[in-house]
Amino acid sequence: MAFGGDNAESYYDEGLTASMRGDLARAVQCLEQAIHLDRSFVPAFHLLAKCYMRMGHGERAARILDSVVRERPDQTAARLNLAAALLAMGDIERAEHHFTQIATADPANGRALLGLSRVRMQQGNWRGAVNMAQAAERCAGPGIAVLLTLGRAAKPAGDLELATKALEEADALLEKSVELNPDQPEGYYLRGEVNFLMDKLGTALEHFRRAENRAERGKTYTAFGETFFYVDVLAKQGLCLQRLGRNGPAKEIGIRIAEIDPGHKIGQALRDL
Structure with missing residues (x-):
């Protein structure tokens, strides 16, 4: 039984806590129990899928997230994670569809633009990947994920100066992360x-x-x-x-x-x- 009692909310809270400390097996166990008690508990489905993604079970995560998006098409976070799971699985076409849908509705969504940059990389469109990564940087700022993607794309795109600049900035931010x-x-x-x-x-x-x-x-x-x-x-x-x-x-x-x-x-x- 979960610490707060035998109810979906308590199992969800315990699953969330377990996922934050990296105990993904316990998180999955709790979240599956939460869903068993309340099949309409969308956040539990979403978090369960994120745990599966972190465990490397992309197909399982994608199935869950697809059901969440079908049930709640307005859930941007779930759609972003679905697109990321599809990209990790190599389903480039469907990943691009979901990232594009988000970016069309919200042109300043940095995660969607970054996802499209990674899609372009998989397609071998290095200049397109650079453009999308730069758009993500303008919208979301020069974070580690954006800079690393930009550095990876710029080098094969033939812009060694941009690649070096992005990677050096990413390294400086990572150095601070390591210190923490x-x-x-x-x-x-x-x-x-x-x-x-x-x-x-x-x-x-x-x-x-x-x-x-x-x-x-x-x-x-x-x-x-x-x-x-x-x-x-x-x-x-x-x-x-x-x-x-x-x-x-x-x-x-x-x-x-x-x-x-x-x-x-x-x-x-x-x-x-």
Whole structure:
């Protein structure tokens, strides 16, 4: 029984608390019980889907969010999360449809514009991705998610100066985030990602190693629109080592990944070096 009693609201509150502290398994258990007690409790469906997204269960999250959006088409937050889940699943066309619908109704919605930037990246439309990311920046400000997306898009679009500027600004913000949360892996992982994109491979490797020291196997990490797992931290270390010409240690990383997740594509490539 939930702390506040055997009712949907109490289970929802307990699920919300569990999700905030990262105990997603407990959050799912509580939210499913809340829904069992009250099938009309839309916030419970929405939060349950967000938990599934953080756990890497995009298809399950998308099914739940699709039902929420059908029931409550005015729920912009649910539609944004549905679009994000579809994008993560590779359903680019449907993701673009929902992001576009939001941006048409609210042209200043930074999350929708950022989502469209990521859609353009998946489509290989790098200049379109840059334009959308810049629009998101104008509407929502230069946050970490916007700057990281802009940096990723600008480099293949041929604007190295813009890419460097965006990534350096993202790194500065992430440095502050790490100072506030020094025991969490997210900031270190994203600083590694930023430095990897800037070809600062030695620095990136150190950040990825710090992330590994703070990450737990089996746990999903989500921050600033990025989701990663313990094996992804290892994979990025392996890629750094490979690009630094250190194939032996990179191969060892690949073997470690294969022991945890035999189907991990980067892990397989590293193992076969």
